[in-house]
Amino acid sequence: MLDGFEWHSWLGFGVAVVIAAIAALVISAIARQIARAVGRHKEWPRILLKRARWPFRLLLFIAGLWIVLVATLDESEVRAGFEHLLLIAMIVVGSWFVCELALFGMDLSTARYRIDVADNKVARRVRTQIAILRRLVVVIAVVVAIGGVLLSFPEVRLVGASVLASAGLLSVVAGLAAQSTLANLFAGIQLAFSEAIRVDDVVVVEGEWGKIGEITLSYVVVNLWDERNLVLPCTYFTTQPFQNWTREGSALLGSVELDLDWRIAPSLMREQLAASLERTELWDQRASVLQVTDAVGGFVRVRILVTAADAPTLFDLRCYVREEMVTWVQTQHPTSIPHQRVLVDPVAVDATPDAASARPEKKSSRKHEPEPEPFVDVPSPHTGEQSNLFSGSPEAEERASMFTSAIPIQTGASDQEVEETLDRDGA
Template sequence: MHVFDNAWLNFAVTFVACVVVATIVTLLVAWIARLVARRRSWPHRLVHHARLPFRTLVLLAGMWTAVGLAFPEASWLPALTQLLSILVIIAAAWLLGALVTFATDLTLGRNRIDVPDNRVARRIRTQTLIVRRLAIALIVVIALGAILLTFPAVRAVGASVLASAGIASIVAGLAAQTVLANMFAGLQLAFSDALRVDDVVVVEDEWGRVGEITLSYVVLDLWDDRRLVLPCTYFTTQPFQNWTRRGSELLGSVELDVDWRVSPARMREHLDDVLARTDLWDGRASVLQVTEATGGLVRIRILVTAADAPTLFDLRCHVREAMVTWMQHTMPAALPVQRVLVTSAGDPQPAPAREHSPEPGAGLFTGSAEAEERASAFTNAIPVIRPEDDPPRPPREA
């Protein structure tokens, strides 16, 4: 009985000594972190992420050491050692996950995407998020495998499992073809720089920004607050538009159909004045051209540039509204009209074609009835016969 009491007393002393040493270690590490934090800011974040898992791991390691050195009950020792081993593995995985989160958060904080020129930052952010998810997944898988290996029965089966690993890998690959394809597609997207977080893309006739890239799917934040979720394999097998692949600057067009009496020179002067008074225009390009002059109307195309897609949309709307308002007040004759040619059935035919015409009806606006039809089609005129000019109809017989 006296020997038994001495054994438990020895274990208690050893246990307390190990816990005290573990506490001293944690205090020493905290003191070093505070010294480093006086000159740099990142130790504060490290302490915030890793303080609790580090203290837990050191304390469990001290308890595990005390049990292995002086635990008096031999029959309980295997079960208690296995329990402490499992707890140490969980605490170590927790600490590794916290360190990964700290490192990736530090990288994300140094590469902000809420700045104008953020192409490199978006690429680094996308790759960092993918690496963090992959690292945490690997840590969890390794921790689970280490926990299973603490059981003797699992270690005995390990040899046979490794022997059949080739067949198992083939079966698993066939069963998880889609999952593995999406996973490798996600890694390809992250490290090929083809798609990044916050990229502006057009997919399936939908415009939006890349909100999230995972190992299996991509989430697009559409312009009307909807979310479009697509598998990663879509972006590696299907074409899509990336408006911010190299830069966010874009060029857009504004088209107006106006009358032939329009003055493009005056419109260019007003366009320069409109662009000079707005901050939406980035100053790179400003063009006004007449691209069509058929069908009775003249088509004016205005090309303007902006820093990004949302700004370009606002600029196009602003230019369109300003040009329409200006034409209504200063050039009403240039507003689009529908010409109607009013004739009567008894009107004589137009003058004959000019003498130098190779054949009757060769003129565009004069000549035969065929020439008049061509002129009507060209100017979009609709011939209308006035009812009062219709020839009198013969009376019906009684």
């Protein structure tokens, strides 16, 4: 393969490669010193050198190697093959270098917005958007590098026309196949710029309380309060309702409820609440309210409202207030502890056999009255059974017919005949 080349050309090529490597290191060192001199006493030179040092060196070395290849070797298939390899390396390293420069700019923007301060709404919004843009830049750089490498092959360029001709059908098929993936991708971009959630937001999802730890193009990680991680797709936050406690600000209002006895004094509880809040730094002094919100079922419900700077502080404050009020009720007003009351009916107690035997017999002041004789139904002599007024014996049936049957009256009879008929029937 090397028959068409002279050995001195290859020797010159090797020496030129070494010179190109040394030149790349020297230029890189000079650029590093310039960056440090321009950004003296600043943080950005260290971040830039950390990000772009190696891709910049490799880019300089590949460029020098290409110049050496063209200057020392004659045109041939071997030189064309080397040039193709150098072109691929230049595309890959160039994409890497551009990506690192973009990430460097994002790091500078992120460093300006701190989220470890009290009012960090803007910082959380910017950090969320930068996190999404960072991933987009990386994805775009990788796609462009792969496309550039493929287009460097002539065979691929020839196939490109037919691929573009069928791009409509392929896009439909790809869209149907990657429907959920694309939905999560666009949902992630929407979350980054709609400010529905931001990094470090306090949210309640699926009945769990936690903070937004990471937002990607496909899923969101929620760091729960007990150190678990809840991973949800981005489409969840665009299609399902959830609670965001820090969307407008981190300050929150919380409640503490107590069921106490009716003998509690709300005015004294307010004094104790004020004294307890003055002794803690958890309260942000915005609001403190004590109200009796209910008084049914034998208990008095007392609700206390307090405010704090953020959600974790509010939880600690609620626990502190609850403990202070419970201790105050136990020590200062034990009669206000909830009691179960049972009302005993004296009439029901007297009706019991034990109470009746133990109770002394009371003498009645009223005169003795004879008790009425009980009704005794006399057995019928005909049936031997007890008979009532209108049933039983034949005599009773006859009496029943006298009181229940209709009196026959002849039509056209005179008044005297009617009276005689009535008198005869009554007899």
